[in-house]
Amino acid sequence: MNGIHPEPTATSASTFDPSSSKMSQSLLLETLRQVELDQYYSNFSVVGINDVETLVQLTMQDYGIVGVHGMEDRKREFQLIQMLKTEFPGLTDSAPTPSQHTAMLQKAGSLSSLHSTSLTSPATSSYHHPRSEQLIEDNSNSNIRRVASVGRLRPPSASFGSAFNMDNHNDDVASYRGSASQLLDDDTPRTPMKFKRSTNTLNAYGVPVTAPGAQSSVKLGSVSSLSDRIRVCVRKRPLNSKERKKNESDIAHVNGRRTININEPKVKVDLTRYVEQHEFIFDEAFDANCTNDDVYRRTAFPLVEYIFDGGKATCFAYGQTGSGKTFTMLDSKDGLYVKAGRDIFATLRQPQHSHLAAWGSFYEIYQGHLYDLLNNRKKLFAREDANKQVCIAGLTEHEMSDVEQLMGIFEYGNNARSTGATGANADSSRSHAIFQIVLRNKKKTVGKLSFIDLAGSERGADRGETDQQTRREGSEINKSLLALKECIRALDLDSKHTPFRQSKLTQVLKDSFIGNSRTCMIATISPNIANSEHTLNTLRYADRVKELKGDSHVAAASDDEYNQPPPPPQQQQQPYPPLETQTHHHHHISQPTGELDDSDNDEPMYSDGDDEGFLLNAESTEHPLHDLSDGVEDDHEVEEQEDEYAKRPVGGGAGGGAGHAYHTRSRGAVASGGATTTTRLRPSPTSLPVPTPLPAATTLSTTHKPPPPQATRSTHSPPPPPPPSHPSSTTAPATTTTTTPPSSIDAFIRTHRQHIREITEINRVESKLLVNLTMKMSGANSDPTTATSTTTTTHGGGDPAFADYVRELETLFDRKLKTVAMVRDMVRGVVGGL
Numbered sequence: 001m002n003g004i005h006p007e008p009t010a011t012s013a014s015t016f017d018p019s020s021s022k023m024s025q026s027l028l029l030e031t032l033r034q035v036e037l038d039q040y041y042s043n044f045s046v047v048g049i050n051d052v053e054t055l056v057q058l059t060m061q062d063y064g065i066v067g068v069h070g071m072e073d074r075k076r077e078f079q080l081i082q083m084l085k086t087e088f089p090g091l092t093d094s095a096p097t098p099s100q101h102t103a104m105l106q107k108a109g110s111l112s113s114l115h116s117t118s119l120t121s122p123a124t125s126s127y128h129h130p131r132s133e134q135l136i137e138d139n140s141n142s143n144i145r146r147v148a149s150v151g152r153l154r155p156p157s158a159s160f161g162s163a164f165n166m167d168n169h170n171d172d173v174a175s176y177r178g179s180a181s182q183l184l185d186d187d188t189p190r191t192p193m194k195f196k197r198s199t200n201t202l203n204a205y206g207v208p209v210t211a212p213g214a215q216s217s218v219k220l221g222s223v224s225s226l227s228d229r230i231r232v233c234v235r236k237r238p239l240n241s242k243e244r245k246k247n248e249s250d251i252a253h254v255n256g257r258r259t260i261n262i263n264e265p266k267v268k269v270d271l272t273r274y275v276e277q278h279e280f281i282f283d284e285a286f287d288a289n290c291t292n293d294d295v296y297r298r299t300a301f302p303l304v305e306y307i308f309d310g311g312k313a314t315c316f317a318y319g320q321t322g323s324g325k326t327f328t329m330l331d332s333k334d335g336l337y338v339k340a341g342r343d344i345f346a347t348l349r350q351p352q353h354s355h356l357a358a359w360g361s362f363y364e365i366y367q368g369h370l371y372d373l374l375n376n377r378k379k380l381f382a383r384e385d386a387n388k389q390v391c392i393a394g395l396t397e398h399e400m401s402d403v404e405q406l407m408g409i410f411e412y413g414n415n416a417r418s419t420g421a422t423g424a425n426a427d428s429s430r431s432h433a434i435f436q437i438v439l440r441n442k443k444k445t446v447g448k449l450s451f452i453d454l455a456g457s458e459r460g461a462d463r464g465e466t467d468q469q470t471r472r473e474g475s476e477i478n479k480s481l482l483a484l485k486e487c488i489r490a491l492d493l494d495s496k497h498t499p500f501r502q503s504k505l506t507q508v509l510k511d512s513f514i515g516n517s518r519t520c521m522i523a524t525i526s527p528n529i530a531n532s533e534h535t536l537n538t539l540r541y542a543d544r545v546k547e548l549k550g551d552s553h554v555a556a557a558s559d560d561e562y563n564q565p566p567p568p569p570q571q572q573q574q575p576y577p578p579l580e581t582q583t584h585h586h587h588h589i590s591q592p593t594g595e596l597d598d599s600d601n602d603e604p605m606y607s608d609g610d611d612e613g614f615l616l617n618a619e620s621t622e623h624p625l626h627d628l629s630d631g632v633e634d635d636h637e638v639e640e641q642e643d644e645y646a647k648r649p650v651g652g653g654a655g656g657g658a659g660h661a662y663h664t665r666s667r668g669a670v671a672s673g674g675a676t677t678t679t680r681l682r683p684s685p686t687s688l689p690v691p692t693p694l695p696a697a698t699t700l701s702t703t704h705k706p707p708p709p710q711a712t713r714s715t716h717s718p719p720p721p722p723p724p725s726h727p728s729s730t731t732a733p734a735t736t737t738t739t740t741p742p743s744s745i746d747a748f749i750r751t752h753r754q755h756i757r758e759i760t761e762i763n764r765v766e767s768k769l770l771v772n773l774t775m776k777m778s779g780a781n782s783d784p785t786t787a788t789s790t791t792t793t794t795h796g797g798g799d800p801a802f803a804d805y806v807r808e809l810e811t812l813f814d815r816k817l818k819t820v821a822m823v824r825d826m827v828r829g830v831v832g833g834l
């Protein structure tokens, strides 16, 4: 297969060795102890300094950040780091060898005799800025020396060293504005802040300890797969120029591939300031430097593939106003919708998809009403036909044959959105925008992909002092966001009752929540300190959407597997992102408490491929239609109260509370235990082609002629992909997978079921491959112009269809073998323990 960019393999994922990480920690601790700095170990640990390699990257300016304020201690720290750098110069590149351990401790021990001697440091004077002295004083008075720290907390990261070399380090306290300043006015005497971490359990030295019974959790991290039915991701945007100008702190730190930490500034009633660190784990966490290409590959791309298999997919951006929803989803030139469009049209150009056509529509939901952005914001009505299919009567759709047309249509609708012809919508952040691409075979809908730029999530909290109109808007937004969450949860539960009628948004997306559907949520966050409350609210919402995915016990180990920088960007032309597959639990979960009874919606779940009669355009449907707008959604007030999100006061410190561990769920009766087997598998075969250069745009044959396209290609041109990896040459044998035996019979059964599903899916794809090949062959043989060459082609002779077939087979077998190996290992693990 062309240009597959290899995911870190199962081998690399399994090389994480907690015992060696523990060793590094204990070496650091012992080294610090030699120079009597061990009381700072917990401070170091909180900011991610867990080994001597990282310690040596500290600069003197960083000492305050990690809470080392006393002159003597700073001197010792300086000496220690200098000694480590001089005596062990390779430390910055690699961990010390075991033989270096002893030497290091000895050398550090010899430093202790120098404690009382004065050390002349060229930069010692830099310690004497007034604030430092004040802080030292405060510190000595506050009796919190061991945990006190000042300034911005930095989590561990690949770029750790540079993160510490921040240029405004000497304005640590002042940089805590925003939320903190709402509680402290500028004249309030500054006191040092304590760091309080909501998740870690540390021993007296701050060494992470494993809570009783938590051992298995650490091993049982479930891993996210691109083919999951629901994926919940987070994307952090960079600080903008205004925020940088105000010297606002960046409080959001992406740590590894899935974890994001938020350092929330807090102030106690006694005005002691401290930082509470929150940790969230999602399917993906995209850092500020990630491009839309990076995001696309791991969010919307799998959905593109899916709609060609007959699925309905939704990709939506959720977040506060200004956090990057539009930038991600519907940026006119570089949004995910454009990237998906490119792959869709490239796929449509393949002969096997020549019977399909792509249609685009663009509409907006504002205050519970639908407006057609491709038709002068005409008000639309959602209706349900006799088959209970929801369609939007009169929605304008345009057939599109290339990405320029798609962008043109989008641009046209986007203009209508921002100008607000009816005047009904003055502010786009108060409406949901939905851009849909529907694949049709004549009139029959085969697949559908919806890109949704949701209203600003904080708008749902518009209450209190605001005017009636704003309150109404807020209530409507809140209602739809709650309903959206419930529908996604119902989707995850395979629930018979999808509460889609709770809002217009979920009504029109009904087919995205039932049957063969997939959803990807991208929570976008602003990283600046002033938005910390909104950011936490967004992450909590996303966390609740995700919580039933069986990730409740995703723990350090699983994230460590991902604790590598994201894979390098691939070329746009490379449509196959690495597909990681894993088995993980789908916990048995009770009905979510927030789900409202939707008694008139008890139709059975749609079976796969049940697309008969699904016609998006009501004008072409043959079924009588029932208006959904009246008497259903409008009269169907959602109890906003069912959810803490709705209860959250504007600007209030939302929920959570100190010490709340976000990967410990309280709702949903998540079963504990169960093994998770982790492996990265080969990309699954797909029918998507390598896109070819786009032909020139053609004029739309519609009355709504969009403006000419302004750009056809992303300006973010990632570097070329590495050479294709061929399964046979790179894939570790199936026996290299590691398996943790499940901790309970239930867990075993769940895991086994997951394996069976995986193998069934592989068999399905295998049969499909065979059918495709035989059809191609018989087509070629019946064609007199190709019959001769086909019959004379041998296996090695390079028939491209056959070559593709065997390559894909090889990939499939690789997946299958790995899955079988995982089951076998799991069984062996259990048998061994009997």
Ligand SMILES: Nc1ncnc2c1ncn2[C@@H]1O[C@H](COP(=O)(O)OP(=O)(O)OP(=O)(O)O)[C@@H](O)[C@H]1O
Residues within 6 Å of the ligand: 236, 237, 238, 240, 288, 319, 320, 321, 322, 323, 324, 325, 326, 327, 328, 428, 429, 454, 455, 456, 524
């Ligand atoms: N990841 C990012 N990288 C660079 N700039 C970004 C990123 N995300 C957002 N921005 C910039 O931040 C600003 C706000 O982003 P955007 O308009 O997408 O926010 P939004 O969440 O859609 O807000 P609204 O709800 O008001 O529509 C824009 O100028 C955008 O270009």
